[in-house]
Amino acid sequence: MKPRKIPFVRPEMRVPKRLRHLEILRWSYTVPVLCYVAFFLMIWTLAVPLKPTLKAPKNVGVRRPVEDTFEVRIRNSNFxxxxxxxxxxxxxxxxxxxxxxxxxxxxxxxxxxxxxxxxxxxxxxxxxxxxxxxxxxxxxxxxxxxxxxxxxxxxxxxxxxxxxxxxxxxxxxxxxxxxxxxxxxxxxxxxxxxxxxxxxxxxxxxxxxxxxxxxxxxxxxxxxxxxxxxxxxxxxxxxxANQLALVDELYDKFDRDGDELLTENEFAILQTDGNGDESTVVRQGEDERRAEFRRSVDLNGDGKADRRELLHYVAPQxxxxxxxxxxxxxxxxxxxxxxxxxxxxxxxxxxxxxxxxxxxxxxxxxxxx
Structure with missing residues (x-):
């Protein structure tokens, strides 16, 4: 019976059992940690895009230069x-x-x-x-x-x-x-x-x-x-159109005979409706209103004001x-x-x-x- 050969092991290759046990424990911890880190990096990369998908509008809140050459002011300075x-x-x-x-x-x-x-x-x-x-x-x-x-x-x-x-x-x-x-x-x-x-x-x-x-x-x-x-x-x-509407209002208020001609008396003597068919005559400021009629309303001095004269009267100019x-x-x-x-x-x-x-x-x- 031939004797069994025992493999030759160099002294530096011999590892004690205790060290071999520690080596196994070290890898059992390291591999899961590395896997977790790799998984975290992958999730973070997917969640954060390389470029933003939505851009904030550059023009919101920023005033552009005036496109037209004139200033527009609507209703107490709209623009x-x-x-x-x-x-x-x-x-x-x-x-x-x-x-x-x-x-x-x-x-x-x-x-x-x-x-x-x-x-x-x-x-x-x-x-x-x-x-x-x-x-x-x-x-x-x-x-x-x-x-x-x-x-x-x-x-x-x-x-x-x-x-x-x-x-x-x-x-x-x-x-x-x-x-x-x-x-x-x-x-x-x-x-x-x-x-x-x-x-x-x-x-x-x-x-x-x-x-x-x-x-x-x-x-x-x-x-x-x-x-x-x-x-x-x-x-x-x-x-x-607004000026014509103002003229119509003047006729409604002062033209009592409905002939679309305002006389000095109609313009100067105000009448307000009272109870029933009665009306109250208001003469407050009559002299001033007569002077205004002669100066600003009756342009041709004939004692009556037609629609053309009233348009001139209500015009802002x-x-x-x-x-x-x-x-x-x-x-x-x-x-x-x-x-x-x-x-x-x-x-x-x-x-x-x-x-x-x-x-x-x-x-x-x-x-x-």
């Missing part, structure tokens, strides 16, 4: 955010003599009022009498009305694009409204008009005001505006509006009662003059309507 240069309006920039004049935007209240005072002071005596004040106000009114009428068609064609059919729908106007405030085309297309999600409260309130004004101006179709109706929406004081405003400003700010305004007296009432037609004609008109 106030469209000023050149963008940015929010601080107190000193709220009232501007000329909203397109960048130089004026850098002036404070006192500088604006002093600049207007110097321009209105025709005789350069350091005082504004009622005539100078009325002339300046009328010039600013005529400028405002002329700009509103001349720019109406340009703005109308700018908004009437989807489709271009000669009328502006609320959808077209609302899209323009949002784009002028810096919102992207994608946001405008997907905008939920009922909820107005993502809009600031001030913008939502302005949309509600615009909607109410829209319904007043839309006479032929509540869903769209014609060219003149759009002018009544943006500048109600400039609309011929009529001298009577600037004269009444000048009288009101004098009554409120003429502290020394000399019948004239000094620069110090104007600076003592800055808000009164900054909100008047003397300085901010557009704002004053839109606050009235």
């Amino acid at each position: 106030n955010s469209d000023r050149k240069g963008g940015g929010s309006l601080d107190e000193k920039n709220e009232y501007l003599v000329n909203v397109n004049d960048e130089e004026n935007s850098k002036k404070d209240k006192a500088e604006i009022l002093a600049d207007v005072f110097v321009k209105a002071d025709v005789d350069k005596n350091g005082k504004l009498d009622s005539k100078e004040l009325a002339q300046w106000i009328r010039m600013k009114i005529v400028e405002h009305i002329s700009a509103a009428v001349s720019n109406n068609y340009g703005l109308f064609t700018l908004i009437d694009v989807n489709p271009r059919n000669g009328v502006i729908s609320w959808k077209e106007y609302h899209a323009y409204f949002l784009k002028k405030r810096g919102f992207s085309d994608k946001y405008v297309q997907n905008h939920d008009e009922r909820r107005h999600k993502g809009l600031q409260r001030s913008i939502k309130e302005q949309i509600m005001k615009d909607k109410a004004s829209w319904m007043e101006a839309a006479r032929s179709n509540p869903d769209s505006l014609t060219l003149d109706e759009f002018l009544a929406f943006t500048h109600p004081e400039s609309s011929a 009529s001298p009577r509006h600037s004269e009444h405003e000048a009288e009101a400003l004098l009554a409120l700010a003429d502290n020394n009662r000399d019948g004239m305004l000094s620069l110090d007296e104007i600076l003592a009432h800055p808000d009164l003059f900054l909100k008047s037609k003397m300085v901010d004609t557009a704002r004053s008109f839109h606050d009235e309507f």
Whole structure:
């Protein structure tokens, strides 16, 4: 029987049993840990994309430069955010003599009022009498009305694009409204008009005001505006339709015999309905009303006012509006009662003059309507 061969084992290859046991334990811990780490890395890589899948709209909240070349001010400055240069309006920039004049935007209240005072002071005596004040106000009114009428068609064609059919729908106007405030085309297309999600409260309130004004101006179709109706929406004081409506109101109030001619007596002596068929005659201010009829209503001096004369009377360009405003400003700010305004007296009432037609004609008109 041959003896069994025993394999030769080098001394350095011999591992004690205790060490072999520790080696097995080390791998039993390491392998699961490595597997867990690898699994975690895989999950993290899948959860975090290499590139963002959604990009925040770059245009939201950022003001774009004005697309058109003129300033639009709807219902107490609807498009106030469209000023050149963008940015929010601080107190000193709220009232501007000329909203397109960048130089004026850098002036404070006192500088604006002093600049207007110097321009209105025709005789350069350091005082504004009622005539100078009325002339300046009328010039600013005529400028405002002329700009509103001349720019109406340009703005109308700018908004009437989807489709271009000669009328502006609320959808077209609302899209323009949002784009002028810096919102992207994608946001405008997907905008939920009922909820107005993502809009600031001030913008939502302005949309509600615009909607109410829209319904007043839309006479032929509540869903769209014609060219003149759009002018009544943006500048109600400039609309011929609104002026005709004011004339009809005068006839309803004063034309007691229904002949569509107002006499001096009809205009000067007011009558209010009482109980039943009785009426009360009101003679308060009769002399003043007779003087106004002769001066501002009866242009040809025949003692009667027809529709043409009444249209001139209600038109904002009529001298009577600037004269009444000048009288009101004098009554409120003429502290020394000399019948004239000094620069110090104007600076003592800055808000009164900054909100008047003397300085901010557009704002004053839109606050009235």
